[in-house]
Amino acid sequence: MTSPLRLSTVILPIHRWHDGGRARWQRAEELGLHAAYTYDHLAWRSFRDGPWFGAVPTLTAAATATSRLRLGTLVTSPNFRHPVTLAKELITLDDVSQGRITLGIGAGGTGFDATTLRTPDAEPWTPRERADRFGEFVTLLDRLLREPADVTFAGDFYAATEARNLPGCVQRGRLPFAVAATGPRGLRLAARHGQAWVTTGNPKLYEEGTPEESYAALRGQLDALSKACADSGRDVAELDKVLLTGFTPDFHPVHRRGRRPIDSFDAFVDFAGRHAELGFTEIVVHWPIPDSDFAADEQLFERIATEALGRL
Numbered sequence: 304m305t306s307p308l309r310l311s312t313v314i315l316p317i318h319r320w321h322d323g324g325r326a327r328w329q330r331a332e333e334l335g336l337h338a339a340y341t342y343d344h345l346a347w348r349s350f351r352d353g354p355w356f357g358a359v360p361t362l363t364a365a366a367t368a369t370s371r372l373r374l375g376t377l378v379t380s381p382n383f384r385h386p387v388t389l390a391k392e393l394i395t396l397d398d399v400s401q402g403r404i405t406l407g408i409g410a411g412g413t414g415f416d417a418t419t420l421r422t423p424d425a426e427p428w429t430p431r432e433r434a435d436r437f438g439e440f441v442t443l444l445d446r447l448l449r450e451p452a453d454v455t456f457a458g459d460f461y462a463a464t465e466a467r468n469l470p471g472c473v474q475r476g477r478l479p480f481a482v483a484a485t486g487p488r489g490l491r492l493a494a495r496h497g498q499a500w501v502t503t504g505n506p507k508l509y510e511e512g513t514p515e516e517s518y519a520a521l522r523g524q525l526d527a528l529s530k531a532c533a534d535s536g537r538d539v540a541e542l543d544k545v546l547l548t549g550f551t552p553d554f555h556p557v558h559r560r561g562r563r564p565i566d567s568f569d570a571f572v573d574f575a576g577r578h579a580e581l582g583f584t585e586i587v588v589h590w591p592i593p594d595s596d597f598a599a600d601e602q603l604f605e606r607i608a609t610e611a612l613g614r615l
Contacts, residue, residue, distance in 0.1 A: 308575065309337035309585045310612055313377055313547070315592065316341050316356040320364055324356075327590055328365040331372055334608040338373035339365065340407060340587065345383060346415040349595070359392050366400035373403050377547055377587065378483045378501065380411030381433075381440040383420050387466050390447035393478060394468050402473035407501055408444075409483035410437035434488050436460045441482070445496050448477035481545055485524055490531040499543035499585070500528055503550040514553040518577065521546070525582050545585040546578055549597060556596045565599045571607050572614045579615060 312331055318324035331339040343358035362374050374396075379389065397404045410433045411417060417427055428436065439458045446454050447463065451471035456463045472478045479498035484490050485505070493500045505512070505520035512520075525544065532539040548554055553574065554563050564574035565588060575586055588607070591599040 308579045308583070308612060308615065310575075310608060311338040311340065311373075311545075311585055311587045312336055312590050312608070313340045313342065313587055314590045315347075315350065315597075316358060316361045317350055317354050317592070319354065320356075320361075324361070325364065325368050328372070329368055331590070331608075332369045334605060336372065336608055337585065338375060338405065338587075340375045340377040340405075343376040343379040343384075343407075344414070344416050345419050348414070351415060359396065362396055362404070363399055366396065366403065369403075371403075373405055374400055375405035375481070376407045377481070378407035378409040380409050380416065381436045381460075382411035382416035384440075386440055386444040386447055386461055387463050390444060390466070390468050393448065394451075394470075394472055397472045397474060397478050400473075402478075404474075404478050405481055405499070406478055407481040407483060408441060409501070410434055410489060434486070438488065438492060441480070441492050441496050445477070445480070448472055481543070485527075487527070487531070490528055491535065493528065493542065494531040494535040494537055494539075497542055499545050501545040501547060503547045506550060508552050509550055509555060510552075510558075512552040514551070517551040517553065518581070521551075521578070521583075522581055543584045544582055545587060546583045547587045549589050556598070565604070565607070568603060568606055568611065572611050575611060576615050 314327050314331065318327065328339055341358050341361055346355050358376050365374055393404065393406060413427055439460050443456050443458065443461050443463060446456065447466055447468055451468045454463050454466045480496055481499035481501050482489065482493035482497035483501040484493050485502060502521065502524055504517050508517050508520060529539045532542070553559055554565065564571040578586060589597040591597060591601050591604050
């Protein structure tokens with residue numbers, strides 16, 4: 304269900320657990336953040352040439368190192384996962400965390416995740432095929448987590464025969480899905496299966512767009528989500544609306560250097576307030592990473608984490 308604005312973070316899985324990894328997750332809890340997520344990729348962009356650990360083991364470790372913080376992926380995709388094996392891992396995570404897991408889930412892209420498990424000459428999935436797989440993936444995963452015994456399914460891309468996930472999720476009827484989507488088919492999935500909806504904005508605006516254009520694009524996405532919910536007979540107010548920051552033009556590390564919302568406490572408060580007025584209920588900020596697009600002053604990040612929402 305929707306609620307007053309929350310502030311969360313993404314901790315990329317680039318740190319050895321005993322050399323800064325565990326400390327970041329524990330610090331996120333100490334700062335009072337609502338949730339800490341991690342990316343679920345085999346490798347990602349410029350970080351491919353450095354350490355990159357698995358999302359599920361990282362979240363399992365984080366679950367044992369924290370007690371209140373919500374944990375999750377932003378996002379898991381069908382690119383290298385199967386619903387049956389993923390469901391088994393998720394009920395285990397939900398159990399270890401005592402019901403603190405949210406599954407961020409999306410259709411996936413064309414990066415390393417989409418090619419690593421295939422032969423060099425294999426054709427990549429088309430956008431239409433990714434959407435087809437995503438729809439089937441979410442539908443089967445929903446069943447596997449809601450029905451812990453004997454799920455049988457035969458689809459075009461995925462199958463299950465008497466799959467069992469006893470004892471099921473700690474969170475009933477299952478752990479929440481945060482569905483990342485901007486197109487009509489994905490938004491329909493969010494309306495049908497999501498407890499939250501996730502967006503990064505309009506990626507076409509990142510390089511050359513303006514903050515005003517991004518704001519208008521996000522308003523359009525929220526309107527489209529409302530329509531998808533209405534078409535599904537669901538109240539859009541039932542879904543949390545999550546903005547994963549870092550990919551809109553106001554966060555561009557070159558064009559907006561020194562003027563990003565993450566570079567000033569007052570600028571972030573203004574950014575958060577404007578987007579809360581749009582209807583967002585959760586804003587997610589990347590944990591600072593030096594010498595990257597997510598570079599930021601860590602003391603300022605901690606001040607934002609602890610004081611920003613109180614200023615709204």
